[in-house]
Amino acid sequence: MSSKILIVEDDVVFCKLLTRFLSKNNFEVMDAQNGKDALELMDLNNFGQAILDYRLPDMNGVEILKKLKFKNPETKVLLITRFGDEEVAAEAKSAGADAFIAKPIDPDDLLKIIKSM
Incomplete structure (x- = not known):
């Protein structure tokens, strides 16, 4: 599996x-600010993990989760x-999300979740 x-x-x-x-915590990271750019990155790369915001300007995180x-x-997905x-959270879990985190996000909590997925 990819480490991206x-x-x-x-x-x-x-x-x-x-x-x-x-x-800085030794992960190879790519980012997008909307669903369209995320889908383009997904076409060109294989990701081992993804962190998806639910509310995006052009689609929601569950739509991206399903395509991913x-x-x-x-691919392990954190919504x-x-x-x-x-x-x-219930919708994402039924679509295959592996974990959830609520905003505001504590960076240390995020890192623990990513390492445990």
């Missing part, structure tokens, strides 16, 4: 912070939701 991580987050500053944080799992069922988004 895909991050899909529409908040550019937060996305770049996550990318830098994970890169179709392409590579082995980012707002605190209290239980319905989203």
Whole structure:
């Protein structure tokens, strides 16, 4: 399985912070701020893990999750939701999400989840 991580987050500053944080922790990271760019990255790369925000400008994280799992069922997916988004978590779990984390995100918690997937 690939060691690459895909991050899909529409908040550019937060996305770049996550990318830098994970890169400093020895992960190979690629990021996108919308579904269209994420799908293009998925066509060109195999990702071992993905961190997907649920709310994106052009599609939601579950739609990306389904396409990612179709392409590579082995990819581990962490879905980012707002605190209290239980319905989203249930939808993502039924689509194949491996883990969830609610915003705001503690970087150390994120790292533990990624390492455990």
